[in-house]
Amino acid sequence: MLDLLWAFPLVCVVLLIVSGRTDPAVAGLVGLGLTVAISILAGPASFAPVMAAVAIGHGLWLSAMVGLVILGGLFFRDCIGASQATALEVPVADCSRSLFSACFLTGPFSECLAGFGLGQLTAAAELKKLKLPPRAAVVFGLFSQVLTPWGAMGNPTVVGAVLSGLTARDLGTRTALIIMPLMLSWLAVYWLVSASFGMPKTLRLAVGEAAWVVAIGACLYLSNRTFGPDLAGITALAPLIVARAILDHRSCSMALAPRVRGILPYLLLMAPLVLGRLHPGIRDYLEAGVAVQPFADIPPFHLLTHPGFWLLLVGTITLLLRGRGATLVAASYRSIRLGSKAITILAIFFSIAQVMSASGMALAIARDLGGLLGPAAVFAVPLFAGTMGLMIGSGNASNGLLMPSAVFLAAESGSDRGWIATAQNVAACGFAMISLARVSIGCALVGNGVRAEDAYRKAWPLGALALVAASAICGFSLLAR
Numbered sequence: 001m002l003d004l005l006w007a008f009p010l011v012c013v014v015l016l017i018v019s020g021r022t023d024p025a026v027a028g029l030v031g032l033g034l035t036v037a038i039s040i041l042a043g044p045a046s047f048a049p050v051m052a053a054v055a056i057g058h059g060l061w062l063s064a065m066v067g068l069v070i071l072g073g074l075f076f077r078d079c080i081g082a083s084q085a086t087a088l089e090v091p092v093a094d095c096s097r098s099l100f101s102a103c104f105l106t107g108p109f110s111e112c113l114a115g116f117g118l119g120q121l122t123a124a125a126e127l128k129k130l131k132l133p134p135r136a137a138v139v140f141g142l143f144s145q146v147l148t149p150w151g152a153m154g155n156p157t158v159v160g161a162v163l164s165g166l167t168a169r170d171l172g173t174r175t176a177l178i179i180m181p182l183m184l185s186w187l188a189v190y191w192l193v194s195a196s197f198g199m200p201k202t203l204r205l206a207v208g209e210a211a212w213v214v215a216i217g218a219c220l221y222l223s224n225r226t227f228g229p230d231l232a233g234i235t236a237l238a239p240l241i242v243a244r245a246i247l248d249h250r251s252c253s254m255a256l257a258p259r260v261r262g263i264l265p266y267l268l269l270m271a272p273l274v275l276g277r278l279h280p281g282i283r284d285y286l287e288a289g290v291a292v293q294p295f296a297d298i299p300p301f302h303l304l305t306h307p308g309f310w311l312l313l314v315g316t317i318t319l320l321l322r323g324r325g326a327t328l329v330a331a332s333y334r335s336i337r338l339g340s341k342a343i344t345i346l347a348i349f350f351s352i353a354q355v356m357s358a359s360g361m362a363l364a365i366a367r368d369l370g371g372l373l374g375p376a377a378v379f380a381v382p383l384f385a386g387t388m389g390l391m392i393g394s395g396n397a398s399n400g401l402l403m404p405s406a407v408f409l410a411a412e413s414g415s416d417r418g419w420i421a422t423a424q425n426v427a428a429c430g431f432a433m434i435s436l437a438r439v440s441i442g443c444a445l446v447g448n449g450v451r452a453e454d455a456y457r458k459a460w461p462l463g464a465l466a467l468v469a470a471s472a473i474c475g476f477s478l479l480a481r
Contacts, residue, residue, distance in 0.1 A: 005042055006038060006044070006361040008038065009030075009032075009035040009352065010031065010352075010401070012027075012034060013031035014387070016030060016031075024397075025341065025345050028345060028348035029348060031348075031352055032056075032348055032352050032355070035352050035355045035356060035361075036049075036052045036355055039052060039359035039361055043359045043360060043361055044359070044360040044363075045359065045360045047358070051359075052355055052359070054358075055357075055358040055359070056354065056355060057294075057295070058295060058298065058350075058354045058358075059347065059352070059353065059354040059400075060350070060351060061294055061295060061298065062159075062162060062350050062354075063343065063347035063350040063400075065301055066152075066155050066158065066343075066396065067339070067343035067347070068306060069115075069155055069230075069306070069307050069308040069311070070152050070155065070339045070342055070343055071335055071339045072153075072309070072310070072311030072315070073113050073115055073152050073153060073311055074334075074338050075331060075332060076113060076265075076311040076312070076314060076318075077110065077113060077121075078315070078331045078334055079315035079316070079318045079319050079324075079331055080265055080315075095199070096199065096201065096205055098126060098129075098130060099127070099130060099140065100190075100209050100212070101126070101241075101244060102123045102127055102140070102144065103140055103144055103146075103190065104143065104209075104216065105212075105237060105241050105244060106126065106144075107120065107126075107143070107144025107145075108144055108146055108147040108233070108237060109234065109238070110123075111144060111147060111150075112147055112150045112151060112152075113152075113233075113234060113311075115152025115153075115155060119145060119151075120144050120438065120441050123141045123143075124137065127140055132197070133197060134446045134450045135454045135458075136197045137442070137446045138439070138442040138443055138446050138450050138455045139193055139442075139455050139458045139459050141442040141446075142433060142442060142459050142462065143186070143190055143462075145432075145433035145434075145438060146179075146183055146186055146433065147179070147220070147233050147237075148395055148429035148432050148433045149175050149179065149229070149395060149425055149429040150172075150220075150233030151233075152396075153230045153231070153233070153307040153308075154231070154232060155395075156396050156425065156429050156432075157171055157425060158229055158230060159395075159396050159400050160395075160399040160425045160428075161229075163353060163357075163399065163404055163407075164403050164404075164406070164407045164418075164421040166417070166418055167228075168229050168230070169224060169225065169227075169228040169229070170418060171418070171421055171422065171425060172228055172229030173224040174418055174421075174422040175224075175229075175426060176217070176220045176224045176232070177221060178422060178469055178470075179217065179220065179426070180218070180220070181469075182426070182430075182465060182466065182469045183213050183216065183217055184213055184214070184217075185465045185469075186462060187209060187210060187213050189461045189462060189465070191206060212240070216237070219235075219237070220232060220233070222236075223235045223236040227273075230273075230307050231307070234269075234270060235270065235274065238270065265314060268314050268318075269310055269311065273307060273310055276304075287302045287305055289302065290302070290303035290304065291303070315331070316328065319331065342394065342396075346394070346396050346397055346400060349396075349397040349401040350400045352400075353400050353403070353404055356404065356405075357404040362404045362405045362408055363408045365405060365408075367408065369409065369412075375414065375415070375478050377409050377413060378420055378477065378478065379471060379474050380409070381402075381409060381420055381423050381424050381427070381470070382467055382473075383427075384402055384405075385398050385402055385406070385423070385425075385427035385431075385470070386427040386428065386430065386463065386466065387431070388428065389427065389428040389431035389432035390432070390435050390463065394432055394435075395425070395428045395432045398424075398431075398432065399425060399428050402424060403424055407420065407421060415477040415478055416480065419474075419476070420474065423470040423471070423473040423474050426469055427466055427470035430462070430465070430469070430470070431467070433463075433466075434460070434462050434463045439452045439455050439456065439459070440452060443455065
């Protein structure tokens with residue numbers, strides 16, 4: 001009976017969001033209030049108000065570090081502006097090549113930089129030129145979200161790593177291993193959607209696109225092993241985008257200079273981030289700068305190695321070099337306005353997760369669920385993660401709220417903690433890519449009265465395949481224990 005009480009805050013959050021009448025932030029605040037009250041009054045162990053305050057402080061600090069990347073990504077994206085769409089696009093003479101690049105290269109690249117579904121903005125700029133039917137443009141725009149685990153400089157995966165006790169590089173590498181075959185299955189959905197809209201693929205085109213997806217997966221895996229998830233998305237896609245631009249230039253006689261100028265801000269952004277990871281001397285120098293550690297059990301925050309700092313700095317430099325310094329305040333305001341809600345929701349769910357973990361409620365729920373269902377309880381991980389990702393539209397929030405319970409279930413079942421955390425990450429981000437929030441963004445970009453239901457008729461396999469992949473991870477983890 002106590003399990004129902006301890007889980008009651010999560011149930012309330014889910015019901016309030018599903019009702020469609022409550023903002024996710026408001027639902028989260030209700031859940032946080034209930035979590036704090038129940039943990040103090042009827043938790044599994046003694047939990048004083050000051051302990052709840054410390055746990056909330058942990059959540060707010062962790063969300064602030066993640067939020068800096070979100071704001072930095074939005075600001076950088078705003079500073080680059082429309083030039084990104086023209087600098088990184090492929091010629092529209094070949095509709096299939098241009099469509100594929102928008103869905104699997106340039107759109108995901110923007111998503112890896114800024115997150116928050118903004119990869120759809122880059123994809124929309126290209127899709128608009130292809131004269132696609134409005135519903136087709138919305139569905140194809142969702143494919144720009146295929147690298148959601150690495151969105152906003154890897155925030156969902158970094159959040160999952162922090163709360164699971166894994167290193168970010170470990171969780172990122174494991175996730176990349178699953179995303180590689182999953183992207184091929186998503187590519188098959190892409191082919192089916194293309195055919196349904198009157199754009200069938202020839203065998204040569206299909207083989208070429210499959211080869212590009214394999215290259216994306218391989219680069220993503222290597223980048224996660226080398227740099228970690230915060231840099232993996234951009235370092236994996238950037239060279240492929242450049243290669244694609246050069247190939248298109250040769251085949252279509254397009255001017256290469258504008259493309260190179262458009263890519264320069266990204267190279268400027270990547271240089272300190274990559275060198276800071278690869279060169280120990282540079283890394284030590286950067287870490288010797290501003291460092292803040294308000295909690296002894298949380299690693300210090302190094303400003304000069306944080307991606308958010310470089311996103312803000314390079315964005316500012318880009319504006320100044322282009323003679324647009326007067327728009328700096330306006331760009332900052334737009335970034336804060338767009339990102340504030342996402343960061344607020346993230347902070348609330350981080351705080352709920354920290355309180356549930358510190359009070360022992362998450363562990364108790366997981367232990368009792370494991371006792372009731374046995375090892376099969378781990379199959380609830382992808383189901384819950386996907387549901388939360390679908391409702392909130394954020395792998396950050398889903399991982400922030402549910403990752404501690406996923407890890408506890410892994411321990412109770414004797415499964416590998418790393419793979420169960422990976423299942424949580426894959427399911428959360430897989431469903432976030434087709435969340436109502438992101439579908440709504442696509443409908444708004446296209447206009448013409450396209451409804452979310454129209455997009456879901458074509459896009460639902462994207463989430464279903466992610467659920468299958470995450471469930472398969474749980475199954476294999478059980479077999480290998």
